[in-house]
Amino acid sequence: MDRTDKRILNILQRNGRITNSKLAGEIGISPPAMLERVKRLEKSGMIRQYAALIDREKAGFSLLAIIIISVSLNEIKSLEDVKDKLIILDEVQECYQLTGDVDFLLKVAVRDMSNYTTFINAKLTGIPGIQNIRTSFVLETVKSSTVLQLDED
Structure with missing residues (x-):
């Protein structure tokens, strides 16, 4: 390149x-x-796709949550099983597997607290092996970017 x-x-x-x-x-x-x-x-895959970036709040998804998940390795066959379940959840916009004390970080967009409660109770807690779920709600998006500034030198 x-x-x-x-x-x-x-x-x-x-x-x-x-x-x-x-x-x-x-x-x-x-x-x-x-x-x-x-x-x-x-x-070459350098350009993966083209997409329209939609305003989350204007689309009616007013609640943005950051969820940290820890799994119990004794209760699951593999982390792949957990990943496979997480990636099919429509509410999950981003999912990262992490090192350290926690296993996954999710960025989740839902319409309101009622939808969040349903997401947690009906979907997330039903995934075998999830031991701990901690949620922080986004108060304000200070910066959100999809741009990777490539050095042109």
Whole structure:
């Protein structure tokens, strides 16, 4: 990946709807060369997907929770079983397996406290092996970004 590819990625991260010709103009290469570069970045997996980022609150999901989960390794066959159950939950926007005292960190979006209670009682506590669930509710999103600033040097 060269400097031009990094410039392309930096622009696409901020505006995934930019036209090929406008992107080519900003980078200073021809539209056919730009199209080839972008297709190569997609094929290599550097560009995973394009998506619309929706305003969570405007969509009616006013409650954002950060949930920390510890599992009991004596009560499960494998951590893979727990992961498989966590990733299919629609409320879970992000799931990270961690080192240290806790096993998973979840970012969960729900409409309200009633939906959160249902999520915990009907879904999360039903996963075999989950030993401890701790929740913090987000009061304010200070920063939320999907951009990875690539050094173009």
